[in-house]
Amino acid sequence: MTINHLNPPTGHMADNVIGFARALRAAGLPVGPGSVIDALDALQLIEVGNRSDFYATLEAIFVKRHEHALIFRQAFMLFFRAAEEWKSMLDSVPLPDHAKKKPPPASRRVQEAMAQPAKSEERPQAQEQELKLSVSDKEILQKKDFAQMTAAEIAEVTREIAKMRLPQAELVTRRYQPDARGLRLDMRRTVRNSLRTGGEIIDIRKLGRIEKPAPIVALLDISGSMSEYTRLFLHFLHAITDARKRVSVFLFGTRLTNVTRALRARDPDEALASCSSSVEDWAGGTRIATSLHTFNQLWARRVLGQGAIVLLISDGLEREADAKLAFEMDRLHRSCRRLIWLNPLLRYSGFEAKAQGIKMMLPHVDEFRPVHNLTSIKGLIGALSSPPPAHHRSLIRSVA
Known part of the structure; x- marks a missing residue:
């Protein structure tokens, strides 16, 4: 039996996996619909009641890069923890040593992703009004002083900065490399190629400057x-x-x-x-x-x-x-x-x-x-x- 012939899970299990994938995407992991389908198919081959197997399966599907493993682990601990169990643990059991330590660097981002409310369907008019407000807010945010921003505005600015890419302004160096549009004759490669035609120079090879940022x-x-x-x-x-x-x-x-x-x-x-x-x-x-x-x-x-x-x-x-x-x-x-x-x-x-x-x-x-x-x-x-x-x-x- 192959995974393609299995029926994907339905009900609460499928909803939880889809919701967990949305939370990972909000936290910055590149999780798409294809990964969600693969995760639902893979869960049919394991014992879902085994927490370690469940964790390892989802990690193998959703984590594509090494640096995303930490974010995945924090998101998994927050998402699949029962609220009642968490509350009773806080009331009766003292916090373990690892919980008293300073939270990992990406914990704030994971908590913000988990705290985002589910998007509900809104009327087109309300959506248009929200779009206008968001565009206006972005225009104000472009010129607002960093020192006068709130914590939420700083978080938004941080996300905008993360999207910035610096174009490659090339610096011409003194070294050369093979270049068909170069201005310098590559005598060595030209003579070498002429040996194939009995010494007649047919193909002239050129060199161009190497450009580096x-x-x-x-x-x-x-x-x-x-x-x-x-x-x-x-x-x-x-x-x-x-x-x-x-x-x-x-x-x-x-x-x-x-x-x-x-x-x-x-x-x-x-x-x-x-x-x-x-x-x-x-x-x-x-x-x-x-x-x-x-x-x-x-x-x-x-x-x-x-x-x-x-x-x-x-x-x-x-x-x-x-x-x-x-x-x-x-x-x-x-x-x-x-x-x-x-x-x-x-x-x-x-x-x-x-x-x-x-x-x-x-x-x-x-x-x-x-x-x-x-x-x-x-x-x-x-x-x-x-x-x-x-x-x-x-x-x-x-x-x-």
């Missing part, structure tokens, strides 16, 4: 005034890391911390949790000059090669602004192809560079951009995807 190096200020902007910008860097493998990320407050490896985790919640755990000075003070000195001494030669683009996100409010800050900024600028300073203070239309630290940093950057809302991040994507301006320093101050 420019490396991106991000230096993020995690001081108290910058923590909200930095956390959302980390979501943006995580989103573009999949498309661009050469992305290096450093966090600095009173010291410099390399979080490049931590940010490469597939799950965004896990990546940001790993970044937070590896940093000891989150939301603390700011020592920009000291942090830049550490970067220039230890990391500049490792990550700033091959025409790297540096993104410096900071408000520039340095307490110890002196000649050392200007020297380190100048050294950083000379080591990279393009230095873009992202400052949330540019959200104010009347912003003026009056702080001593900002005055010392500003002459050594190529572009000066805001980074306080979704519109500013989309503007940054456009800037990174286009070639650098013709003039060396273009202080762009668009406050969208």
Whole structure:
């Protein structure tokens, strides 16, 4: 007997599996109708009363990537737990040790997916009104300051940032590769092919320049005034890391911390949790000059090669602004192809560079951009995807 000849389960079992698949999809797992059908067919071959077999069967069907196993396990524990059993356990039995620990990074996302009410059929007029409101809310959300958002709005912005993809702005290198439209003659391959025709050159082979995306190096200020902007910008860097493998990320407050490896985790919640755990000075003070000195001494030669683009996100409010800050900024600028300073203070239309630290940093950057809302991040994507301006320093101050 094959699975195709079996009748799929009906009744409560089928409803539970379909509802569980919807919850997984809301939590971010790519679960489609085909997976649901496969799960219903596979459940007929096992003993449904055995919880471990039931779990293993659904996991084998719904989990396609390693990083999704954690989300699946949390969703399974929440969805298939009887309400009465859970309530009695809380009333009579003390919580186990693992329940007292800090919840895993993706637990909040799973709980939000489980808490979503079932969608009911609405009248077309009500649906049209809800659509208009949602479009209006999205337009407002594009220009709303990150620091003024509620928890629900930040969650929505995080989902929007996760969808962003950075186009591949190619950087022409010095190396060549076979290219039919190239401008350089590939003498070796041309002569080799001529041997097949008795030495007559019929097919001329050419070479073209190898193009690679420019490396991106991000230096993020995690001081108290910058923590909200930095956390959302980390979501943006995580989103573009999949498309661009050469992305290096450093966090600095009173010291410099390399979080490049931590940010490469597939799950965004896990990546940001790993970044937070590896940093000891989150939301603390700011020592920009000291942090830049550490970067220039230890990391500049490792990550700033091959025409790297540096993104410096900071408000520039340095307490110890002196000649050392200007020297380190100048050294950083000379080591990279393009230095873009992202400052949330540019959200104010009347912003003026009056702080001593900002005055010392500003002459050594190529572009000066805001980074306080979704519109500013989309503007940054456009800037990174286009070639650098013709003039060396273009202080762009668009406050969208």
